[in-house]
Amino acid sequence: MDVAAAKDIGAGLATIAFVGSGAGIGVVFGNYISGALRNPGAAQTQFTNLYIGYALCELQGLFGLLIALILLFT
Amino acid sequence: MAASPMEQFTIKPIIPLHLGGYDVSFTNQSLWMCIVVGGLSLFMAIAVWNRRLVPSRLQSMAEMSYEFVAGMLNMTSGEDGLKFFPFIFTIFLFILGSNFFGLIPGAYTATAQLCVTLALTMLVIFTVIVTGFIRHGLGFFKLFVIKAPLFIAVPMALLEFISFCARPMSLSMRLFANMLAGHTMLAVMAGFVVALAGAGGVLSALSIAPMLLIIGLAALEFLVAFLQAYVFAILSCIYLSEAIHLHDNH
Numbered sequence: 001m002d003v004a005a006a007k008d009i010g011a012g013l014a015t016i017a018f019v020g021s022g023a024g025i026g027v028v029f030g031n032y033i034s035g036a037l038r039n040p041g042a043a044q045t046q047f048t049n050l051y052i053g054y055a056l057c058e059l060q061g062l063f064g065l066l067i068a069l070i071l072l073f074t
Numbered sequence: 075m076a077a078s079p080m081e082q083f084t085i086k087p088i089i090p091l092h093l094g095g096y097d098v099s100f101t102n103q104s105l106w107m108c109i110v111v112g113g114l115s116l117f118m119a120i121a122v123w124n125r126r127l128v129p130s131r132l133q134s135m136a137e138m139s140y141e142f143v144a145g146m147l148n149m150t151s152g153e154d155g156l157k158f159f160p161f162i163f164t165i166f167l168f169i170l171g172s173n174f175f176g177l178i179p180g181a182y183t184a185t186a187q188l189c190v191t192l193a194l195t196m197l198v199i200f201t202v203i204v205t206g207f208i209r210h211g212l213g214f215f216k217l218f219v220i221k222a223p224l225f226i227a228v229p230m231a232l233l234e235f236i237s238f239c240a241r242p243m244s245l246s247m248r249l250f251a252n253m254l255a256g257h258t259m260l261a262v263m264a265g266f267v268v269a270l271a272g273a274g275g276v277l278s279a280l281s282i283a284p285m286l287l288i289i290g291l292a293a294l295e296f297l298v299a300f301l302q303a304y305v306f307a308i309l310s311c312i313y314l315s316e317a318i319h320l321h322d323n324h
Contacts, residue, residue: 048146048149048150048308051301051304051305051308052305052308052309052312054305055248055305055309058248058252059244059247059248062247062248062251062252062255063247065251065254065255066247066251069254
């Protein structure tokens with residue numbers, strides 16, 4: 001197998017990182033909604049935490065994208 | 075074959091300039107950043123031109139964005155943090171502006187370049203570090219120390235330090251990668267439409283499907299554009315708040 005093909009396969013494999021990202025975002029929003037349904041009064045106050053959690057989860061997938069881009073364009 | 079989906083991110087010099095061996099050309103990147111800054115300044119200037127107690131629609135848009143950022147800053151870092159309001163407000167509006175301007179078909183997204191987001195992040199991180207040292211002197215290093223037995227506190231300090239050092243990268247990567255991924259996705263979908271329409275026969279009629287998908291995705295991109303500006307601003311607020319208050323008074 002030549003290096004170019006191996007790089008392409010590696011870039012494809014790097015996108016598996018989004019599995020974890022998707023699962024994490026699902027957990028964040030799912031738990032937020034279940035918490036908000038139990039206590040709607042407190043839901044608004046946790047809005048910031050919700051999006052911080054979302055951003056941190058999403059980042060883990062984006063690192064995979066970064067690795068894919070490095071493999072493809074260097 | 076349609077053009078590469080990554081082609082939209084190429085930087086093209088408009089006015090080539092070279093200064094002491096460095097390429098300082100005025101590029102489409104610079105042009106769009108100027109457009110964003112100019113557009114936002116114009117919007118703000120027009121919005122508050124005829125100030126009224128009962129705001130017009132434009133004025134209430136400006137007031138809403140002001141109150142949104144002020145509320146965000148007040149919630150995360152309290153009264154002390156409001157000193158940094160102009161800084162956070164500028165960063166928030168610039169990112170929001172470039173994200174939204176980038177969604178105009180044919181426009182160039184300034185925030186889809188790692189150099190831009192990294193520069194913005196460096197600005198935030200240096201502000202945090204300088205504020206921390208001015209406020210607390212060497213006590214700023216208490217940021218890495220937690221109240222715990224020594225065998226926990228030492229590894230935790232190391233972890234906190236690593237996470238502090240990773241912040242510039244994570245903050246800039248998030249914005250850059252989101253913008254890049256979103257616009258690449260739209261371009262790939264647009265490529266499907268062109269390829270299907272050109273195929274002829276039944277396949278041409280099918281090209282309406284990716285077209286509808288693009289409309290949905292574009293709506294999603296508006297959400298992401300706002301969300302990323304919000305996340306960037308709120309994380310900057312939190313980092314600033316840590317520099318101001320260290321660990322107490324969360």
